[in-house]
Amino acid sequence: MKRLIFLLTVLALLCGCADARQEGKSNEDSRVSAVWIYYNELSMAGENGGSEKAFAEKADKMFDNCLKYGINTVFVQVRPCGDALYDSHIYPWSAYVTGEQGKNPGYDPLEILVERGRASGISVHAWINPFRIAFKDDVNALSKDNPALKWMNSSDRSKSANVVKVNGGLYYCPASTDVQRLVIDGVREIIRRYGVDGIHIDDYFYPSTDSSTDAVFYKEYRDGGGTLPLKTWRLNIISSFVSAMYSAVKSEDENCIFSVSPAGNVKNNYNEQYADVGRWCSESGFADWIIPQIYFGFDDKALTFDDACDEWDRLARGGKVRLICGIAAYKVNNSDEEWRAGGGIIARQLQYAEERENYSGTAFFSYSGLTDPAASAEFGILTGQSGLTP
Secondary structure, three states: OHHHHHHHHHHHHHHHHHHHHHHOOOOOOOOEEEEEEOHHHHOOHHHOOOOHHHHHHHHHHHHHHHHHOOOOEEEEEEEOOOOEOOOOOOOOEOHHHHOOOOOOOOOOHHHHHHHHHHHHOOEEEEEEOOOEEEOOOOHHHOOOOOHHHHHHOOOOHHHHOOEEEEOOEEEEOOOOHHHHHHHHHHHHHHHHHHOOOEEEEOOOOOOOOOHHHHHHHHHHHHHOOOOOOHHHHHHHHHHHHHHHHHHHHHHHOOOOEEEEOOEOOHHHHHHHHOOOHHHHHHOOOOOOEEOOEOOOOOOOOOOOHHHHHHHHHHHHHHOOOEEEEEEEHHHOOOOOHHHOOOOOHHHHHHHHHHHOOOEEEEEEEOHHHHOOHHHHHHHHHHOOOOOOOO
């Protein structure tokens, strides 16, 4: 009986995907079946950027595979590191396109992705990482037109403080109004130039809990009469930023969906990222969709999938946002026995989320995990080709 119920649930989800494909957008009344396509999966750097034809063929294959798995929404990572996988007037060309930051590949990856997505009837959401500049603090790898490099070279301390070095990498400081304006201007540019179906940001907000990260800006706040402790001030900073981004998206296109994908551990959002996720779920004006990364198994010791799933379900009970369950496709066939392909963990997680009151879809991280032939025993349930037993 449980097996029958789950198969009917999946069938309903796939029917919702088909409706959305016919309309060309994710219908608010349909289930969301999404996948993240991150920068390495889009990269042409190994081919020195490749050609427009080669990238278009790659995109076509991706969308064809997405359709096979019942996907109606893709989050394509077009700004992974203070750069752009599109022709931007603000950010330099990404090194993940050609292998060298600032080098024009001669075609526009995002333009192709939007075009091919529309042809397939799949919604394309532009996914950005707001504050990461580079995984390494090697300034020589930054192009001369990179805004971060210009700020780092500034003799004005209030400008140079816009960039911080953390754990060997470079990040924009979230507390800077200059930084927030830069990020939001970049979002406006994407919507105006590409007409994407959505803007999506991930869970990387504050790069560090260390007080030095934003010391210049917190001192300005305190010197101006501010009394909030550092943690509360940071929580307000991030909420203000998310709200401003939501407003900017809606001012450009009221139908454009703004979504946020916080870490799956609610406590860590508050204590490590300063993301007030409870507020974003319960109040209007922060996000249309919240997509927690519930990348846990049922047997995880620190936090289980079902406990995390239930906690997010409770946060979303006010009905202010659509709650989408983020699932770790990349973990299938890792060293953990629970994630062994054919063990049925994906089917169990889909069913568990579906049975909660407030979830209205699923998102898989990432495309390569979802489409890995070695994982077909798990994800075949989405194509009707699964050999799973209840």
